[in-house]
Amino acid sequence: MNIGNLIKIAISSLFRNKMRTALTMLGIVIGIASVIAMVSIGQASTQSVKGELSSMGSNMIMVMPSRQHRGGVDMGMSTSKSLTNKDLKMLKENTRYVAAVSPNVSTSKQLIYGNNNHSSSISGVDPSYIDIRKLELKEGVMFTDEDVKRYNKVCVIGKTVVDKLFTNGENPIGKTIRLGSIPMTVIGVLESKGQNGMGNDQDDIVLAPYTTIQKRFLGITYFNMLFASATSEEESELAATEITYILRSNHGIKSGDVDDFEIRTQEELVSTMSSITRMLTVLLAAIASISLVVGGIGIMNIMYVTVTERTKEIGLRMAIGAHNRDIKLQFLCESVILSLIGGIIGIILGLIISYAVSRLMKLPYVVSEMAILISFIVCALTGIFFGWYPAKKAANMDPISALRYE
């Protein structure tokens, strides 16, 4: 018997029991739809995390002093004074793959303007900082190298700070605000960046020349951190190597000894974050595939019932000349068609669900061709796997007793 006839017979059998066919399909539909939706939502969140991280500057490199240990006691991170002006100067002048370097010294102060006050952290940085961090100015200007040289009392503030201090909607540019007891002139306002991936407000920020913070606020000469940017994303590893080399020789670290600083490239961060979200995606898909297995067992259950119920039909088909193989293939065909049609509906439903979720959660809408392909194959295999035993049972019936079955 040719395959076309088989499919015709299988389809007409499925049509004879529309309700049961639909209900059996439902199991597969739900299984496939949840797999597709979960994978696509997982991939969308991976993509959105990645996008967010690269918006922070994909070729950014962070240098932090290592934790200090003295006599077995962990002294914490900020106690280290290893990053100095000398390092900054060398990094600015003697590197090939480092495009810009900015130190970072930070302190926390109360900001006061008129009757309003707001506590915020203040970062002392180099003018190149806004390029490294991919910040943009909404109004005014960034301070200059000249301001850095003269410890000028100027600052650039973020949107949250503006909202807290300038409650009457005044233009902050040119106004003087107090940082603790020191008056500073606002010369620029940053474009809003909103929250980052961890939910921190990126607009609650005050930037000032690092020298101003070092001399006027803290009375120190070292830096808490260095921010650098590589000439390109691909070269960030090279740049990191370069920085390591310069810092090691500056700090007089002998070969074989450990660094007294840590370097983190954005790339590492991206790969860490995306491996987390990828794991999440796999987890979601695994949970969803349980429902697929349940759907498959549903098919098997119904196929068994069908075979028993249609014993007489099987006997008749055998009596009028069906080979055992024809019977087996007919039932196999039925379960495969059942699961494939269920799969197609499931894929469409899954895409609709993931589209709705992406709109609702403001995630990018990702269609995973791979997930569609795999779930389609899984569907066919489910049909064959769970249809096999019922089909075999049907094919092995004895025509005489099948005909007599009541």
Add this chain to the structure above:
Amino acid sequence: MAKDILRVENLERIFRVGSEDVHALRGVSFVIQEGEFVSIMGTSGSGKSTLLNILGCLDTPSGGDYIIDGVSIKNLSKNEMSTLRNRKIGFVFQNYNLLARTTAIENVELPLFYNTSVPARERRERAKEALKLVGLENRMEHMPNQLSGGQQQRVAIARALVNDPVILLADEATGNLDTRTSYEIMSLFQDLHEQGKTIAFVTHEPDIATFTTRKIKLMDGQIIEDAPIATQSAAEALAALNLQKED
């Protein structure tokens, strides 16, 4: 001389029930020639069902030989037996065995699906012809539950005829029908017989057997009677039945 359609030689069939051997057939021999209308009679337990199963190639004998249309079923594989059933035998069952929720014409087409020598486009034509032969040409799109018992049996007969078999095997084909409808079906069988079909008709009702041309009677797995009989016309019996009613 007419061709031998069935030749049964010293047929034995032994079933094992528990630790005991039950001899359902003990050396049955006969020949059915082309164009014969044979009734096979016997009480239950006489072995007629076993004989029918073997004649229908659904079962294999424990001993002896069975030759249908020149083919011995000894040493045939399961698949070869299936093909034999498809091409050479037309079954008519007591309870019709039609597929539910399937139109009459689709039911009749069914055996053709398993016959690779019939192209798909010929199927419908042949099914239509077979239905015409049993007088149901205007019931083709009806479902079995929309047909009377007699009509359902006609569909089953059309299904048995559609592959143009060498023999029709009817198993108590009138068992589920009232007298009038039984006579109608027998009249249809007689028509088919006149057109040259070979028919073997298993029944336990003596009056049904009188419509055939030859009677084989079984008892305890052996033939106790095999003789031609004076055939009654089913059409006349039907007319007589109608007269009785009017009285």
